[in-house]
Amino acid sequence: MKLLFLHQNFPWQFKHLAPALAAQGHRVVAMTLQKIEAGEWQGVKLVPYTVGRGTSPTVHPWVADFETKVIRAEAAFRALQALKAQGFAPDAVIAHPGWGESLFVKEVWPQTKLGIYCEFFYHPQGADVGFDPEFPSADPEGEACRLRLKNLNNLLHFELADAAISPTHWQASTFPEPLRSKITVVHDGIDTEAISPNPNVSLTLTTQVGEQIRFTRHNEVVTFVNRNLEPYRGYHVFMRALPEILKRRPNARVLIVGGSEVSYGARPDPEHYGNRPWRQIFIDEVRPQIADADWQRVHFLGNIAYPHFIALLQLSSVHVYLTYPFVLSWSLLEAMSAGCAIVASDTQPLREAIYHDDTGRLVNFFDIEGLANEICALLADPPARQRLGANARAFAQAHYDLKTVCLPKQIAWVQGFWGLDQFR
Structure with missing residues (x-):
């Protein structure tokens, strides 16, 4: 043929x-x-x-x-x-x-x-x-x-x-x-054989001040991944939850992956926001609420190579995925395949893959306090993370392999x- x-x-x-x-x-x-x-x-x-x-x-x-x-x-x-x-x-x-x-x-x-x-x-x-x-x-x-x-x-x-x-x-x-x-x-x-949990994973990153940090599964890591950081994928909601997360979890590191362009929604209105991209707009909004020492625990990684992305998912303690009712990102299912404990927005089409307190935790897209609470609760509960991650991987293998x-x-x-x- x-x-x-x-x-x-x-x-x-x-x-x-x-x-x-x-x-x-x-x-x-x-x-x-x-x-x-x-x-x-x-x-x-x-x-x-x-x-x-x-x-x-x-x-x-x-x-x-x-x-x-x-x-x-x-x-x-x-x-x-x-x-x-x-x-x-x-x-x-x-x-x-x-x-x-x-x-x-x-x-x-x-x-x-x-x-x-x-x-x-x-x-x-x-x-x-x-x-x-x-x-x-x-x-x-x-x-x-x-x-x-x-x-x-x-x-x-x-x-x-x-x-x-x-x-x-x-x-x-x-x-x-x-x-x-x-x-x-x-x-x-999703290639669930290639994207699988790795208890021995490590990833070394250079911080904004030039410090090299090696991350492993022993670190407390919150991950957030978009192709581009924009409201369609809940970037603004996640950023607004950061001050509370950093305050309540003094050892947590936050790793944010994504570019500064626009993939789906509109670009920021220059009359209202100037010429800043969405990434910077919400940094500027929340930064005054975050102490300098805590801000050093937030790492913007830009767009990273795929092997580093998989390693990032494998070392994640809690992975956050938010979206308007729109197309489903591969990254959500890849996170499930990697065995991540996921906090996600209660929006379509996520409800086909994330079942509350079974394959992840669902929160109202606009509930900033609820998002922070779920992330912090999971960071404090390793057995729950293990259960949700195992269930997420099993679901990905059964339905999306x-x-x-x-x-x-x-x-x-x-x-x-x-x-x-x-x-x-």
Whole structure:
């Protein structure tokens, strides 16, 4: 079989599925916007392509998002035409449609099957938008109109798609019928064999004052991880809980991972916050409440290498994960696989993985005092941490293990929408 993957940041969600299909003997090609040389990765032929223009500066703000997707869809369309001219005709295309690249796949190959990765369908109420009253929309009256147009890409893809896959039940549920009935729920998968508890783990970090500190499981460590530190992932709530945590736990060290950009929500309003990133805004807010000696126990690590990230989870005493009702981060399931004792926000889709006082502790997203109390209670209770961590790992192994659960289901999904007999 000939298979084509479309993802601007390939491999991302397809980092296990694409190589697995190649290993089965199928011809697998992947197109990506990443600036790489054409070549091969784990048996997958890589085909980079480029976008020749940006969004128009004067376009109506409600359609700016869709224009960006059409620009990328056209660039992908031209690259697909070039592949076709070289004689390549895939039996199936598997795409993440979130950036628009797969909009015109069937204009190139009308008979090719299209399977899409369904990450999120936007709603004006009941999900991320409007969830946090501290950060209201700049145009609350027009927000529903903007989101209706933002979903155009989703709706157009469902006219084209032969099948769809989504990583969590809640994310799948955000899509309306009859679209939802096309979606198979299978997570991307976590390698629970590689990400496992390590009682002998150690990690050496350099503090803000140049001191080198070696951390082990004997240290009291609170961890907080985001791709970027922003309100969508509860960074502001966690920071506001820090003064109380540091006061009550004089030996605790706080390790914070994440960049200073924006992954999901809006950038800070410069008229209100100046030119500061979210990271600095909430440092500036809480810093006057924290003594200098206590602040030395808070370490901002930026974005760290993946092996260091796993070591950080393995040495964590309490791991904190907060999110608006939005897509579920891999880091939460990786923390479960590492056997972390987790304090998490009582928001979707977390309720699929964290059951209160079983696989972790849940707190109201906005309850700063409750968050501090749960973290401090677990830091003071090693047996509870051991129980929650063991349960979290067992749950991750049973439901999200890459090799025994998720990857076989992903392959079965591809077989199903193409046709099992033909695929073999």
